[in-house]
Amino acid sequence: MNSNNCDIIIAGSGFAGLSAAIEAAEGGASVVVLEKMKAAGGNSVISDGGMAVAGSELQKKHGVEDSPELFYQDMMTAGLGLNHPALVKKLTDQSAEAYRWLVEDIKVDFMDRVDLFGGHSVPRSHGAVKVTGASIINPMKKKLESLGVSIRYGHNLKRLILKDGRVTGAVVSQDYSYKTGEGSSEYELQASQGVILAGGGYGADVPFRSAQDPRLDESIGTTNKPFAKADLIKEALRIGAAPVQLSHIQLGPWASPDESGFGDGPLFADYTGFIYGIIVDPESGERFINEQADRKVVSDAILGKGKPCLCISDSAAVNYTGWDIGKALRKGVVKTFHTLEALCAEYGVPQDPLQASIDDFNQLVQGKKKDGYGRILPRDAMNLGTAPYYAMRLWPKVHFTMGGLHIDKEARVLDLNGQVIPGLFAAGEITGGVHGASRLGSCAVTSCVVFGRTAGKQALNGTN
Amino acid sequence: MNSNNCDIIIAGSGFAGLSAAIEAAEGGASVVVLEKMKAAGGNSVISDGGMAVAGSELQKKHGVEDSPELFYQDMMTAGLGLNHPALVKKLTDQSAEAYRWLVEDIKVDFMDRVDLFGGHSVPRSHGAVKVTGASIINPMKKKLESLGVSIRYGHNLKRLILKDGRVTGAVVSQDYSYKTGEGSSEYELQASQGVILAGGGYGADVPFRSAQDPRLDESIGTTNKPFAKADLIKEALRIGAAPVQLSHIQLGPWASPDESGFGDGPLFADYTGFIYGIIVDPESGERFINEQADRKVVSDAILGKGKPCLCISDSAAVNYTGWDIGKALRKGVVKTFHTLEALCAEYGVPQDPLQASIDDFNQLVQGKKKDGYGRILPRDAMNLGTAPYYAMRLWPKVHFTMGGLHIDKEARVLDLNGQVIPGLFAAGEITGGVHGASRLGSCAVTSCVVFGRTAGKQALNGTN
Numbered sequence: 001m002n003s004n005n006c007d008i009i010i011a012g013s014g015f016a017g018l019s020a021a022i023e024a025a026e027g028g029a030s031v032v033v034l035e036k037m038k039a040a041g042g043n044s045v046i047s048d049g050g051m052a053v054a055g056s057e058l059q060k061k062h063g064v065e066d067s068p069e070l071f072y073q074d075m076m077t078a079g080l081g082l083n084h085p086a087l088v089k090k091l092t093d094q095s096a097e098a099y100r101w102l103v104e105d106i107k108v109d110f111m112d113r114v115d116l117f118g119g120h121s122v123p124r125s126h127g128a129v130k131v132t133g134a135s136i137i138n139p140m141k142k143k144l145e146s147l148g149v150s151i152r153y154g155h156n157l158k159r160l161i162l163k164d165g166r167v168t169g170a171v172v173s174q175d176y177s178y179k180t181g182e183g184s185s186e187y188e189l190q191a192s193q194g195v196i197l198a199g200g201g202y203g204a205d206v207p208f209r210s211a212q213d214p215r216l217d218e219s220i221g222t223t224n225k226p227f228a229k230a231d232l233i234k235e236a237l238r239i240g241a242a243p244v245q246l247s248h249i250q251l252g253p254w255a256s257p258d259e260s261g262f263g264d265g266p267l268f269a270d271y272t273g274f275i276y277g278i279i280v281d282p283e284s285g286e287r288f289i290n291e292q293a294d295r296k297v298v299s300d301a302i303l304g305k306g307k308p309c310l311c312i313s314d315s316a317a318v319n320y321t322g323w324d325i326g327k328a329l330r331k332g333v334v335k336t337f338h339t340l341e342a343l344c345a346e347y348g349v350p351q352d353p354l355q356a357s358i359d360d361f362n363q364l365v366q367g368k369k370k371d372g373y374g375r376i377l378p379r380d381a382m383n384l385g386t387a388p389y390y391a392m393r394l395w396p397k398v399h400f401t402m403g404g405l406h407i408d409k410e411a412r413v414l415d416l417n418g419q420v421i422p423g424l425f426a427a428g429e430i431t432g433g434v435h436g437a438s439r440l441g442s443c444a445v446t447s448c449v450v451f452g453r454t455a456g457k458q459a460l461n462g463t464n
Numbered sequence: 465m466n467s468n469n470c471d472i473i474i475a476g477s478g479f480a481g482l483s484a485a486i487e488a489a490e491g492g493a494s495v496v497v498l499e500k501m502k503a504a505g506g507n508s509v510i511s512d513g514g515m516a517v518a519g520s521e522l523q524k525k526h527g528v529e530d531s532p533e534l535f536y537q538d539m540m541t542a543g544l545g546l547n548h549p550a551l552v553k554k555l556t557d558q559s560a561e562a563y564r565w566l567v568e569d570i571k572v573d574f575m576d577r578v579d580l581f582g583g584h585s586v587p588r589s590h591g592a593v594k595v596t597g598a599s600i601i602n603p604m605k606k607k608l609e610s611l612g613v614s615i616r617y618g619h620n621l622k623r624l625i626l627k628d629g630r631v632t633g634a635v636v637s638q639d640y641s642y643k644t645g646e647g648s649s650e651y652e653l654q655a656s657q658g659v660i661l662a663g664g665g666y667g668a669d670v671p672f673r674s675a676q677d678p679r680l681d682e683s684i685g686t687t688n689k690p691f692a693k694a695d696l697i698k699e700a701l702r703i704g705a706a707p708v709q710l711s712h713i714q715l716g717p718w719a720s721p722d723e724s725g726f727g728d729g730p731l732f733a734d735y736t737g738f739i740y741g742i743i744v745d746p747e748s749g750e751r752f753i754n755e756q757a758d759r760k761v762v763s764d765a766i767l768g769k770g771k772p773c774l775c776i777s778d779s780a781a782v783n784y785t786g787w788d789i790g791k792a793l794r795k796g797v798v799k800t801f802h803t804l805e806a807l808c809a810e811y812g813v814p815q816d817p818l819q820a821s822i823d824d825f826n827q828l829v830q831g832k833k834k835d836g837y838g839r840i841l842p843r844d845a846m847n848l849g850t851a852p853y854y855a856m857r858l859w860p861k862v863h864f865t866m867g868g869l870h871i872d873k874e875a876r877v878l879d880l881n882g883q884v885i886p887g888l889f890a891a892g893e894i895t896g897g898v899h900g901a902s903r904l905g906s907c908a909v910t911s912c913v914v915f916g917r918t919a920g921k922q923a924l925n926g927t928n
Contacts, residue, residue: 081679082711207882211708211870214897215545234880240702244675245711247546247867403711406675416698418671433678 011157014044016428017198018140019452036156049128050442079436117441119294125442167423201401201429202230212247223262242406244432252399253298264328277313285353296438316386404432411455427451478508480892481662483916500620513592514906543900581905583758589906631887665865665893666694676711687726706870708896715763716863728792741777749817760902780850868896875919891915
């Protein structure tokens with residue numbers, strides 16, 4: 001029998017929900033975390049666990065000069081100016097503190113490296129060990145347990161309870177199945193301080209996402225878990241929350257059509273191929289895009305080709321970056337070729353133009369020319385040409401939903417008139433406005449931690 | 465004393481509302497048209513009254529080959545594929561019939577010409593006489609009067625009434641003032657067949673539009689009337705209607721910072737300057753954009769310059785197109801210069817580069833080179849260089865809101881689960897999905913007439 005009273009309800013147990021729960025519990029609140037699935041972490045746990053941070057000790061150690069201001073500019077540029085400035089400012093101002101909190105308070109292990117992701121001006125992505133969000137979720141769970149908070153698995157926030165315009169609790173269904181959308185029974189849970197929505201995005205919700213972007217019907221895959229639905233967003237809209245930029249939905253350009261879900265190919269493409277290698281049209285053997293452009297630009301370019309394109313790198317780069325791409329190789333998502341000829345034979349690429357594209361790229365590496373596509377190479381760029389070669393087919397998948405609930409910088413949910421809905425908070429992918437038209441890689445973890453913590457503290461101090 | 469019973473309530477008396485009202489009244493329904501302002505026509509009456517039609521007799525007369533399929537492709541291209549295909553198909557399939565209806569049944573006078581607007585592949589814009597939407601609204605009002613329907617002015621639909629999930633009427637405030645958002649008294653109006661929302665867009669609603677696109681704060685003007693607010697959209701969302709693509713808001717690139725509202729400059733810029741003239745950066749004297757690209761592309765390019773740019777044409781073009789730009793000249797929004805030197809002196813443009821830009825453009829006109837910006841000139845393009853010159857400063861204004869309520873092709877409003885909300889219909893700018901990311905010029909009238917008529921008929925047949 002679960003208690004039906006608490007101070008704060010948190011719906012969702014990904015990065016945002018657990019960050020909120022830890023802050024609220026540390027502040028002394030009685031917290032109930034609802035997780036509709038049977039395990040914690042939602043989509044966070046299958047992410048790669050990379051976190052964009054400006055001004056960390058780790059960056060300094062690796063000789064990277066960065067600042068919140070530069071980070072802000074990068075996010076606004078990628079977002080095409082649609083980002084809500086106050087949210088971006090908060091995220092970029094607090095990224096270094098959020099990272100320190102993860103390292104020092106939550107005991108997350110990060111790798112001793114910082115990576116340059118597309119659209120970022122400098123190496124800024126701090127990867128949790130084993131390149132998985134589980135390396136962040138697990139210590140968060142441990143911390144939460146030490147604070148005496150348990151997660152109610154299979155419990156779904158079905159309906160928000162309002163009293164005199166204030167959110168005071170929720171109707172929860174138990175033994176929830178996301179396939180049927182139903183649970184076995186329901187109970188009411190009162191929350192004296194408020195409800196925090198941290199249920200993630202709607203990347204797997206085909207009817208909802210395709211109403212906003214009709215291109216994204218069932219023919220387009222997703223890197224998300226199948227339970228990434230819009231239910232909590234709809235429930236918040238039902239009680240008057242304002243939607244923001246719902247039609248901005250991000251495709252991951254580093255996804256493979258040769259595996260389902262997020263898969264194992266992206267580790268190769270995003271962490272090695274796009275940085276040290278090239279993308280070519282298999283029909284012409286030619287490059288057609290700045291491989292380091294942001295996700296929207298690269299995805300739109302590949303979709304525009306109307307067919308999967310090829311990401312090509314070589315053993316020098318794969319050995320240098322050091323990522324373990326064994327799984328992708330065993331699945332056949334990334335393939336090895338001892339000669340360029342063999343690679344061309346496999347994919348039907350004309351060899352001479354491909355060789356010319358590679359020669360051209362190597363001229364860039366050697367600083368002998370500028371790139372027609374605007375690519376700026378990292379300081380440690382290297383020639384492409386050391387056999388064996390590695391190649392992967394690319395076809396975008398729905399990866400992240402930039403739109404969501406309208407919040408202010410205190411993570412309070414706003415209504416259609418821009419007024420705070422008392423007792424209702426939100427953080428993470430369920431919110432809109434942080435990333436604008438396009439999210440930069442590794443900014444989601446930062447958003448979840450910064451605004452999750454904010455929501456936890458804000459609900460705690462009860463001024464809303 | 466107004467009757468408090470009718471078959472169909474229509475909120476809004478622009479192109480969409482009046483089209484719906486005429487169809488419903490012709491079908492025998494008792495219709496009440498609510499207009500919150502003191503006069504009919506909303507923003508429609510201040511539009512230029514241009515209607516995009518594919519396959520009209522007028523096009524054939526002027527030797528233009530066109531088809532619904534080509535029109536469909538043009539709209540999808542401009543909309544970046546975000547358009548809802550079924551809505552675009554309906555609009556493009558029925559544009560010719562809608563135009564015939566206006567000419568034959570409503571007795572609208574159109575000019576004997578078809579114009580090429582940016583983003584359209586062929587001349588397709590059919591302009592009502594005097595280049596004003598009033599030339600369509602007035603005969604529509606006359607038709608409505610002949611059907612015995614009067615418009616309730618100053619009556620605002622404040623709240624929708626639901627009974628068992630069906631919209632059955634509305635709470636109406638009388639003597640409404642859009643400035644206070646209040647009326648003097650309220651009454652309930654029952655509608656046995658349904659309510660049609662045709663209240664237009666939210667271009668003048670700064671808080672609402674800037675939540676969706678934070679760039680569009682009070683520093684950006686609008687071509688809309690100040691009453692173009694989101695109130696009806698919010699009311700529909702309150703009862704569960706789904707929003708679609710609210711963050712897609714169109715700026716008019718042909719607007720002038722030297723007058724308020726839509727003004728008189730656009731007639732010069734859009735109908736002469738962008739077709740036969742050029743746009744230059746006043747600092748460099750150089751072109752920087754395909755002047756015939758769609759509104760989004762041109763607006764973003766001008767905004768990207770961070771300062772007003774110049775539209776330049778000459779007397780050969782102005783005389784040829786024949787538009788009466790006297791009002792813009794008297795206001796000083798468009799200026800005349802007897803020499804290029806004088807023009808340059810006025811705006812601080814370096815003369816040699818401007819002369820080079822003009823010479824370059826004339827090479828295009830003469831077919832001696834291709835345009836680096838992708839501009840394709842009309843068959844009747846002419847050299848730029850016949851004094852006097854005409855110039856106008858350009859700075860985009862919010863012109864149209866592509867987003868709005870989710871409807872199906874029968875103009876029925878859908879909820880967040882894609883289900884029809886019984887008794888609720890919508891048409892025109894209040895709806896989303898027709899134009900996707902960017903509306904092409906003169907497609908709004910078509911959308912209003914096609915979906916307004918559809919809503920009227922659909923509410924009439926009562927199958928919803």
